[in-house]
Amino acid sequence: MKLLKKINNNFALAEDSKGEKVIVEGRGVGFQKMPCELTDLSIISRTYYGFNSETIRLIQTVNPKILQIADQIYNEAVDQIPAELNANLPFTLADHLEFCIERMNKKIQLKMPLIYELESSYPLEMKLAERTLQRVEEQLDIRLPESEKAGIALNLINAELSVKTSNTQQEEELIDGCTRIIEAYLHHPIYRKSFNYTRFATHLQYLLRRMNQQPPQNVSYSLYQTIKDRYAPICEVVSAMAVYLEASGYPIGEEEKFYLILHVQRLCDRERCAQPTV
DSSP: OEEEEEEETTEEEEEOTTSOEEEEEOTTGGGSOSSEEOOOGGGOOEEEOSOOHHHHHHHHHSOHHHHHHHHHHHHHHHHHOSSOBOTTHHHHHHHHHHHHHHHHHTTOOOOOTTHHHHHHHOHHHHHHHHHHHHHHHHHHOOOOOTTHHHHHHHHHHHTBTTOOOTTHHHHHHHHHHHHHHHHHHHTSOOOTTSHHHHHHHHHHHHHHHHHHHSOOOOOOHHHHHHHHHHTHHHHHHHHHHHHHHHHTTOOOOHHHHHHHHHHHHHHHHHHHHHSOOO
16 A cells, blocks of 8 residues: 555545555554655554545644544444444544534534434433533533534444435425525535535435424524624525525524524535635
8 A cells, every 4th residue: 555645643645456546544654754665564553535625625724623523433433333334424423523622712602403212212322422422521522502412323323235215306406406596506516425515415304304393493592693794694595595494495593594504514615715816
């Protein structure tokens, strides 16, 4: 195996024996002088295929301790969940945990619905989500709200490759329509195979399933007004999305708008950063 470029101390870009680009993980692998041939493959703990530039960006920017926690949970999930898991789960889970901590630091707390349904239908995933909260508190000295278990569990559920869902085609069409609205706001297309976009689409898919199972909810007026004032341009985008979704049979309440504003803002921020400068 040939190591090509350091990503951080424990990750590197490499090339396998077939000439395919991979990300390798191993304690201290980034300290190797690169490019070089790696003869001692025992230092590699995991190899990741099918990555993109967003994956590399996340590895470089996310708190290494958060990535370590996500990796620990991934290993536990592999042992406990009787389904094939997406190998990129450590990255998607780390991204989600970072967002949870970011929201908490901004004193924004989301009320996660379906938590009792998840505990009934997905007890293994909810148990792992509880374990995730424990690890975050033990290793980062950050106590996330219990409500965050639902979002963490959904990350695990979405990573189960054997899980099939209903209404997938309709969901894809609605997600595509919402994406076109955001693209019109940004005045440029969104790369839909990016890690960044995949995370947004997953959150929107979850939102659609919430709306399909329960009536629209309202958050506190003051909290909703605060988020509207902070992200006024994004509120206009979300309002357009709400009109589109309601016309498609998905009436959207303040809680859903609140939820969307946060995720659309995050997507737009990262999309702007990803655009090349002229």
